[in-house]
Amino acid sequence: xxxxxxxxxxxxxxxxxxxxxxxxxxxxxxxxxxxxxxxxxxxxxxxxxxxxxxxxxxxxxxxxxxxxxxxxxxxxxxxxxxxxxxxxxxxxxxxxxxxxxxxxxxxxxxxxxxxxxxxxxxxxxxxxxxxxxxxxxxxxxxxxxxxxxxxxxxxxxxxxxxxxxxxxxxxxxxxxxxxxxxxxxxxxxxxxxxxxxxxxxxxxxxxxxxxxxxxxxxxxxxxxxxxxxxxxxxxxxxxxxxxxxxxxxxxxxxxxxxxxxxxxxxxxxxxxxxxxxxxxxxxxxxxxxxxxxxxxxxxxxxxxxxxxxxxxxxxxxxxxxxxxxxxxxxxxxxxxxxxxxxxxxxxxxxxxxxxxxxxxxxxxxxxxxxxxxxxxxxxxxxxxxxxxxxxxxxxxxxxxxxxxxxxxxxxxxxxxxxxxxxxxxxxxxxxxxxxxxxxxxxxxxxxxxxxxxxxxxxxxxxxxxxxxxxxxxxxxxxxxxxxxxx
Amino acid sequence: xxxxxxxxxxxxxxxxxxxxxxxxxxxxxxxxxxxxxxxxxxxxxxxxxxxxxxxxxxxxxxxxxxxxxxxxxxxxxxxxxxxxxxxxxxxxxxx
Numbered sequence: 001x002x003x004x005x006x007x008x009x010x011x012x013x014x015x016x017x018x019x020x021x022x023x024x025x026x027x028x029x030x031x032x033x034x035x036x037x038x039x040x041x042x043x044x045x046x047x048x049x050x051x052x053x054x055x056x057x058x059x060x061x062x063x064x065x066x067x068x069x070x071x072x073x074x075x076x077x078x079x080x081x082x083x084x085x086x087x088x089x090x091x092x093x094x095x096x097x098x099x100x101x102x103x104x105x106x107x108x109x110x111x112x113x114x115x116x117x118x119x120x121x122x123x124x125x126x127x128x129x130x131x132x133x134x135x136x137x138x139x140x141x142x143x144x145x146x147x148x149x150x151x152x153x154x155x156x157x158x159x160x161x162x163x164x165x166x167x168x169x170x171x172x173x174x175x176x177x178x179x180x181x182x183x184x185x186x187x188x189x190x191x192x193x194x195x196x197x198x199x200x201x202x203x204x205x206x207x208x209x210x211x212x213x214x215x216x217x218x219x220x221x222x223x224x225x226x227x228x229x230x231x232x233x234x235x236x237x238x239x240x241x242x243x244x245x246x247x248x249x250x251x252x253x254x255x256x257x258x259x260x261x262x263x264x265x266x267x268x269x270x271x272x273x274x275x276x277x278x279x280x281x282x283x284x285x286x287x288x289x290x291x292x293x294x295x296x297x298x299x300x301x302x303x304x305x306x307x308x309x310x311x312x313x314x315x316x317x318x319x320x321x322x323x324x325x326x327x328x329x330x331x332x333x334x335x336x337x338x339x340x341x342x343x344x345x346x347x348x349x350x351x352x353x354x355x356x357x358x359x360x361x362x363x364x365x366x367x368x369x370x371x372x373x374x375x376x377x378x379x380x381x382x383x384x385x386x387x388x389x390x391x392x393x394x395x396x397x398x399x400x401x402x403x404x405x406x407x408x409x410x411x412x413x414x415x416x417x418x419x420x421x422x423x424x425x426x427x428x429x430x431x432x433x434x435x436x437x438x439x440x441x442x443x444x445x446x447x448x449x450x451x452x453x454x455x456x457x458x459x460x461x462x463x464x465x466x467x468x469x470x471x472x473x474x475x476x477x478x479x480x481x482x483x484x485x486x
Numbered sequence: 487x488x489x490x491x492x493x494x495x496x497x498x499x500x501x502x503x504x505x506x507x508x509x510x511x512x513x514x515x516x517x518x519x520x521x522x523x524x525x526x527x528x529x530x531x532x533x534x535x536x537x538x539x540x541x542x543x544x545x546x547x548x549x550x551x552x553x554x555x556x557x558x559x560x561x562x563x564x565x566x567x568x569x570x571x572x573x574x575x576x577x578x579x580x581x
Contacts, residue, residue, distance in 0.1 A: 102561040209540070238548055307525045318502060325503065328574050332567035339577050343503040356504060357517055360495065363502040364518065377528055379538030384531065386539060419520050433539075 003028035004165040005483070008074050008222040011168060015058075015073045016065035022058035022073030022117070026051050029075045029119055033166045036486060039147065041139045042160045044080050045088050046120040051075060054117045061115060071229055072115030077167035079158045080121040081128050081204040082213065084108050087118070091204040092126040092136040092154075095324050095331045095350030105202025106237065107171060107213050107230045114229040119167050122157030126352045127321065128173055128206045130154045131181055131424040134415045135354045142411070143185060144484040145450055149408040152182030158216045159186035164486050169217040169226055173203060175210045176309055177403075177428025180440040183216055184403035184453020187442045187482060189223050189470070190216045194460045195435035196241040198227075199234030207316040208239070210309075210432045219480045220441065220471040224248035227463060246464050252471040257291035259469060262396030266302035267427055273406040279444035279452040280402045283473060287400065290472050295396045299388040304381050305430035306422055311365050311378035312433070318362030324350065357418060386434045393459050398469045401427050403440045403453035427455060437463045441470050442479035451479075488522040490515055 003025045006014070014020045030048050037043050058073035078084060081091045085104035090096045111118065125135035133141045133156025141156040143149040144164040151160045155172030159182035162170055172179040174192035183190025191214045198213045205211060215226035228249065233242040263284060268277060284294055326332030326346035333349055336342035351359070365374035392399060404424055414421040431438045436457055443454035454473070458466030474480050495514045499506050506514060560572060568575035 099565065102559070102564060235548070235550075301531070304528055304531060307528050310521060311525060322502075326567060327576055328562075329565035330567070336577055339579050340503070342577050344505040347503055348505040351504070353510075356506075356510070357514065359502050359504065360498050360514060361518065361521060364494070364498045367498065367501060374525070376538055377533060379540060380533035380536040381528055381531060382539040383536050384533070418517060419524060422521075 002165070004032040006168065007218045008071070008168045008225055011074055012072070015062050016068065018062070022055040022062060023052065025073060026055035026075050026117055026119070029167060033120070036164055036166060039142065040144060040160050040164055040166070041141045042122050042157045042164070042166055043077070043120045044090060044123050044138060044157070047087055047118060051117050051119050058115055058117065069113065069115035070225065071111065073117065074115070074168050075117045075119040076111060077119055077122045077158065077161040077170040078108060079124050079155050079170065079172045081124060081173055082108060082171060083202040083204065084118060084121065087121065089121060089204075090138070091128070092124040092138065093350065093352065093355070094137040095346070097137070097331065099330050103202060106199035106234045108202065110230050111171070116229070122161050122170060124157055125154035126355050127204065127317070128154040128175055128178055128211070129317070129354050129358055131177070131421055132409075132414065133157065133182070134411065135352060137352050140411060143408045144486050145187060146408065146448070148410055149450070150185065150411050152185035152408060154178040155190070155216065156182050159183050159188055159190065162186070162188045162216050162218055163484060165483070169215060169222055171213055171230070172216045173211055173213050174432065175207050175313060176432050177425045179214045179216060180403050180428050180438060180453065180455060181424065183440040185408040185451065187451030187479070187484070188216060188218060189220055189439065189441050189480065190214065191223050191227060191439040191463070192431065192437060193227060193231065193463060194437040196239055197437070197461065197463070198230050199237040199240045201234055201236040205320040207313040208320060209316060210313055220467055220474050221249065221252060223439070224252060224467050243461060248463060248467055251464050251468050254468055255291060256287065256469050256472045259292040259398065260295050260396040261287055261292045261469070262295050262297040262392050262399040264297050264299040264302065264392070264399060264401060266299050267401040271405060272402065273446065275446040276402050276404070276406060276452050280400070280454055283443040283454045284400050286476060287469070287473055290476055292469070297392045297395055297399070299392060299430070301381065301384045301388050302430055305385055305433055306426055308378040308381040308385065308433060309425070309429045310361070310422060311374050312382065314358045314362030315366050315375050316362070318359045318366065321355070321359055354418065382433045385430050389434045389436060397459070397465055399457040401455045401457065403427060403455045407446045407448070407450035407452055431457055436460060437466050439466055439470050441474055442482070443477070444479060445482075488519060488526060490518040490522060494518070
């Protein structure tokens with residue numbers, strides 16, 4: 001059996017039973033990366049030497065399975081917006097092309113403390129801005145199910161790594177759908193935790209009130225396992241909450257008898273690809289067959305979410321990206337005749353087109369004379385969107401929707417029209433504005449064999465119920481076992 | 487239909503310390519116009535009595551004792567494009 005095809009929980013069991021060694025597992029994944037990455041372009045940096053020495057350490061720890069930490073010996077890929085100490089971290093941007101962080105993100109520290117092996121850094125849209133990974137300053141990644149198509153974004157590399165078995169799991173980030181969309185397009189599982197559940201310390205900030213780190217995995221059990229390792233309060237992130245972290249795995253097999261599943265009418269609209277709608281409706285019927293009760297609901301402000309997001313996120317981005325000025329780290333323009341031109345040219349030369357668009361739009365909406373009309377207005381609409389979900393929470397326990405209106409689109413198809421690209425996020429974006437947890441699980445394929453994702457949205461800090469619902473659905477269906485012919 | 491001018495774009499580019507080529511400025515003007523026109527749909531919503539949401543979750547500002555926990559770290563200067571001992575070097579600021 002190809003060791004790289006294992007899930008984290010399967011590998012963990014075999015490692016602890018001494019049926020496989022961590023060294024062999026890591027070697028197998030590295031070989032797999034070498035064999036596939038010239039085609040897929042998932043990885044920006046592969047940490048083979050470091051991974052092998054960590055694997056050797058893991059094998060020593062696994063000699064005593066009772067004390068070996070929960071992710072011991074498991075190779076995991078990390079999105080390049082998440083800082084890894086001593087390992088180049090680019091955020092998918094030229095402005096950080098040679099940046100080697102002198103410190104590490106909390107989530108990476110926790111992965112390592114749990115015994116996981118960071119196998120490498122994976123590709124993403126520049127500064128996590130994008131829905132296709134075509135905005136990476138380095139190269140686009142390819143969808144393993146169809147190499148002419150995008151893997152989704154911005155965590156494209158995180159999803160392709162998992163779909164193509166180039167890592168057992170990965171970490172991505174999600175600001176407007178950037179974990180859930182690529183997970184759906186690539187036929188894997190991806191979770192955006194409740195805002196504040198996971199530390200953002202050491203994660204290159206895009207929009208600070210929206211960003212969250214989350215797991216991208218081969219199945220729901222792995223998702224629970226990985227979330228367990230990274231969730232929890234971090235004093236270094238003042239937006240991380242000090243709530244206890246429950247056992248995400250314990251309740252998975254409990255079933256969903258009596259679970260109320262909200263079906264929002266605003267998420268089944270004209271212009272959706274028919275197979276996507278059909279697959280999601282079939283999934284809802286499946287949930288019902290498993291004991292859940294579908295409840296029609298309305299989230300009336302859904303159609304305003306993209307507009308509100310592109311004011312709030314760009315405003316926050318314009319502030320967060322002001323630090324890239326060539327002074328303390330990253331790229332600096334070689335020629336300048338003073339500080340101001342140094343800033344202007346560094347940023348002009350270092351940032352890609354979409355990043356510039358968002359910085360400038362954000363600056364505009366925050367500028368004098370426009371702040372009330374745009375930013376303040378958008379923040380009020382955000383309250384209305386949140387209130388929609390709060391009302392819905394009284395009638396249902398989770399909400400079921402499609403992840404995207406279509407399956408993976410062709411490379412180059414939307415890149416020339418930013419607004420069309422923005423509308424890809426139409427079903428995922430409101431969730432970030434409301435700060436809720438949401439998961440994408442595979443729920444079928446279209447007529448061209450492209451994966452379709454089912455989104456389940458949960459109550460704040462109720463990832464336990466969300467994961468239980470996702471697990472029940474997954475275990476009753478074959479989708480999560482399907483793998484691209486690579 | 488929102489009208490954004492190239493002058494608006496240049497003003498904002500200066501605020502953001504970003505130089506744009508003529509071509510970029512033209513493209514950006516068009517982009518702004520499209521996106522801001524799309525965003526106008528928010529005006530359909532009555533929000534006079536709605537509070538703005540600034541946080542996804544209500545978090546009280548956490549306090550801690552006023553003690554240094556991060557001593558000066560020489561490693562942080564290692565990433566500087568230009569440095570002089572423990573200083574970041576930049577083009578002249580004044581004069």
